[in-house]
Amino acid sequence: MPVAIELTRIITKDLDAEQVIYLKEVGGTRGFPMLIGEFEAKTIERRVKGFVPPRPMTHDLIVSIVEHLGGELQDVVITELKDQTYYARLRIRHNGELIAVDCRPSDAIAVSLCCNPRLPLYIEEDVLNDVMRYQQ
Amino acid sequence: MPVAIELTRIITKDLDAEQVIYLKEVGGTRGFPMLIGEFEAKTIERRVKGFVPPRPMTHDLIVSIVEHLGGELQDVVITELKDQTYYARLRIRHNGELIAVDCRPSDAIAVSLCCNPRLPLYIEEDVLNDVMRYQQ
Numbered sequence: 001m002p003v004a005i006e007l008t009r010i011i012t013k014d015l016d017a018e019q020v021i022y023l024k025e026v027g028g029t030r031g032f033p034m035l036i037g038e039f040e041a042k043t044i045e046r047r048v049k050g051f052v053p054p055r056p057m058t059h060d061l062i063v064s065i066v067e068h069l070g071g072e073l074q075d076v077v078i079t080e081l082k083d084q085t086y087y088a089r090l091r092i093r094h095n096g097e098l099i100a101v102d103c104r105p106s107d108a109i110a111v112s113l114c115c116n117p118r119l120p121l122y123i124e125e126d127v128l129n130d131v132m133r134y135q136q
Numbered sequence: 137m138p139v140a141i142e143l144t145r146i147i148t149k150d151l152d153a154e155q156v157i158y159l160k161e162v163g164g165t166r167g168f169p170m171l172i173g174e175f176e177a178k179t180i181e182r183r184v185k186g187f188v189p190p191r192p193m194t195h196d197l198i199v200s201i202v203e204h205l206g207g208e209l210q211d212v213v214i215t216e217l218k219d220q221t222y223y224a225r226l227r228i229r230h231n232g233e234l235i236a237v238d239c240r241p242s243d244a245i246a247v248s249l250c251c252n253p254r255l256p257l258y259i260e261e262d263v264l265n266d267v268m269r270y271q272q
Binding site: 039055056057058059061064068070071085090092099101102103104107110 | 205235
């Protein structure tokens, strides 16, 4: 059963290739940090701050392509943690089917923030349990 | 009538937000530089050098989403130059229709390089004529 999560914090440092975001269970206390790339972190930070770029950026293009092809972005699910790397799926409703596209969580979260309203974020319960165990 | 073009050069500088790529008419002499963002430049440079990232990156995700939604990426057309800004369309064949999605040329070129074989690149003849006039 996936657990709803939300983005609670972003820490970006100019000279680091890896940046940190924090995700937390909605209405709960379990939370965890995730290292992500510089570009995705910048995109996420700008969107959280309400900055709308003058031109559609890469993650906006993803939203636009899905719409042009008749799909409807539904949500983001973090599905796996393996060798300290998170894996996610961007789920799209298309012709009555639910299509899950494998991607990096950072891309999926950036896409979620380019949608209005934002896409819900989830993490699989067993992945969250694993994450919490590693943190102890 | 669109003119086929190709990417001939990329100049990336670590501390610049704007990078330069050069595009040239296939089998011709007309060419021009284009300023693009740092992230797209890095993606383009890596792909041109044959570097395949261990995980699918943002532009690979675009290719994957198009495939999952039953589309087929066809080509990239640079359609406009306005106030020193280039505009492009990523063209996708879907259910027998040709769908053109507005985007930045840098994103479209990065997507083209994530495809195997690479997508052909074009520029509208009148846009190329304008560009050449500005360079004189």
